[in-house]
Amino acid sequence: MVDLVAHTDGACSGNPGPGGWGVLLQAHDGDTVVKERALSGGEAATTNNRMELMAAIMALETLERPSSLTIVTDSAYVKNGVTGWIHGWKRNGWKTSNKKPVKNVELWQRLDTAQARHDVTWKWIKGHAGHTENERADALAREGMAPFK
Numbered sequence: 001m002v003d004l005v006a007h008t009d010g011a012c013s014g015n016p017g018p019g020g021w022g023v024l025l026q027a028h029d030g031d032t033v034v035k036e037r038a039l040s041g042g043e044a045a046t047t048n049n050r051m052e053l054m055a056a057i058m059a060l061e062t063l064e065r066p067s068s069l070t071i072v073t074d075s076a077y078v079k080n081g082v083t084g085w086i087h088g089w090k091r092n093g094w095k096t097s098n099k100k101p102v103k104n105v106e107l108w109q110r111l112d113t114a115q116a117r118h119d120v121t122w123k124w125i126k127g128h129a130g131h132t133e134n135e136r137a138d139a140l141a142r143e144g145m146a147p148f149k
Helices: 048-062 076-091 105-116 132-148
Strands: 002-012 017-029 032-046 068-073 119-124
Touching (some): 017 048, 017 132, 032 132, 048 068, 048 076, 076 105, 076 119
Parallel strands (some): 002 068, 068 119
Antiparallel strands (some): 002 017, 017 032
């Protein structure tokens, strides 16, 4: 059985400032990577959190058919938001528990829509801790940011 894994990362030079996102999509057959695809992009004026969200969104939106996959992120903001906070935000009309508008609401809504057609497992790992695929996703994010610096 082939397992699909998306390693995602965002980067920003200044916060806000020019930013980029990166995705390393891999299909695994056991311990062997049988297919790989790299994605990256960026924006001239953004934040790190927005780029982390864009990486996850692009990983999901790139898939042409409903899939089962694991998204590996070093962003606690994305992992905690999509697996926990988002449920309350939706119940509260996209407001926080303090009745304030959710920051980056359009991206959270886009992520919610994108993940609805897939079976997604979310995994958090520590960033910049020697995880090869996370380092590659980080390099892709920096590559995506380069044209805007």
